[in-house]
Amino acid sequence: MTTKLYYESAYLTHFEASIIKVDTDELGDYLVLNQTAFYTTGGGQPCDRGLLDDVKITLVEEVEGEIRHYVQSPLLVTGQAVHGQIDWSRRLDHMQQHAGQHILSAAFAELFGYQTVGFHLGTDEVTIDLEVPLLTIEEAEKAVRYANEIIQENRAIEVRWVSEEEANRYPLRKALSVKGDIRLVIIPEFDYNGCGGTHPKQTLEVQGLSITGWEKQRNNIRISFLCGNRVFKQFARHNQILQQLSQTLNAQYIKLPEKASSLIMKQKELDKELEQLKGDLLKYEAIKLLDSCEVVSNQSRLFIRFEDRSIKELQQLAKDVVEENDQAVVFFVSETAEKT
Structure with a gap:
């Protein structure tokens, strides 16, 4: 069995290991190591990427109890010692998004009793599915404010391994889906949740959270949001768009809505005249x-x-x-x- 070093430290980016298996399956050529810091796909969180020596790791999946590191070309052999290097920017991004999801889900649960029944961490956006048929703007704004307060308070994010009996003593946000040893991710006096993902040690490392929109999905509401560096990138993109619009429309950004309304009215008048x-x-x-x-x-x-x-x-x-x-x-x- 491969030792999961990412559970010992989510901040570990370099490690030494030995190859214990080289094989191929329907996903391609893969390696199995005696220990790894590469997080595997699971729980809504994508896997890590990086290098083993100079070989790119493109996918990491846990299949039939094996952690398989998929490579572009089978250049390594069984028994070979390798140096692993994690793509830290990708890992940090996933840590920020996943911790932010815990915080936002807990905020909705505490404020309104809305439970999260789905989670997906994508390349461009993160989504959660709330078990509720309708979400108001006021509710979304209140949840975001509360989530950002928790982030700015720099609360500890703790990880504890417990038995099922011990886990039942905690006020868990949702029922556990695993048996045996259970990994809890805890923000004391706020959120208690079973999770196998990578998380920062403090909420302030999430930096900030922003909801970008939501839509109805069957009987649920799917919320899209961003955390950490993604929020800053979104702000930069929006600021660039505002500057371009201000120059094009010859108006200060704060007056852009008024300018846009005026242009739309004029266009409607012109369309009417044209007809x-x-x-x-x-x-x-x-x-x-x-x-x-x-x-x-x-x-x-x-x-x-x-x-x-x-x-x-x-x-x-x-x-x-x-x-x-x-x-x-x-x-x-x-x-x-x-x-x-």
Whole structure:
């Protein structure tokens, strides 16, 4: 069995190990080590990436009790000693997002009794599914404020290994899904939760949390949010967009909503004027068509093929013709030219 060094320290980025197995499965070539600091995919958290010597580790999965390190090419052999290096920026990001999820889920549970029933840590965003059919803006804002208060208080994040009997003595946020030795991640007097993920030692390392939106998913609400460095990156992107809009619209960023509303109103007025002009042109066209059409037994007949005219436009044109001459027979065809 491989020793999981990431449980000894989530901050461990370099380690020494020996290869005890080299093999291939449907996911590709993989190695099994006697010990590893590479976190495996699980519990909603993606795996670590990095290097074993100079070989890239692209995926780490626990399969049939083995921790398999998938490599781009099988350059290593059984019995070989290797030096492992974790991609720290990826690890830290996952630690911030996962700890932030615990804090946000606990905030919703404490404030409103809303339980988290799903969690996904993605490359661009993190989501939790709340077991509730509706979420208000006021509830979301209150939960975010509370979560950020917990983060700024720099509370300890503790990890404890306990038995099932011992675990039942804690006010766990949700029922445990594993048996035997249980790993609890605890923020004292706030959150008690069974978890196998990597977490920082203090809440302040999460830095901050921001909800980016939510949507209904069947009977639940799915919330998207960001933590840590992702919040700062989002702020930088939004600030850049605001600066570009301010320059384009020649308005201070604080007046952008007012400027946008004004532009939308003007655009609606222009669209209305344009539709009126189009209507006038169609009426004029209808008169001209009647002036030049074939007349049989005092009945005007218009059989015309048009190119690249919309059905809606031709329907209005036909209506205008009939309004001018209710005895007219109208047959319009619209053809769209083929483009090469």
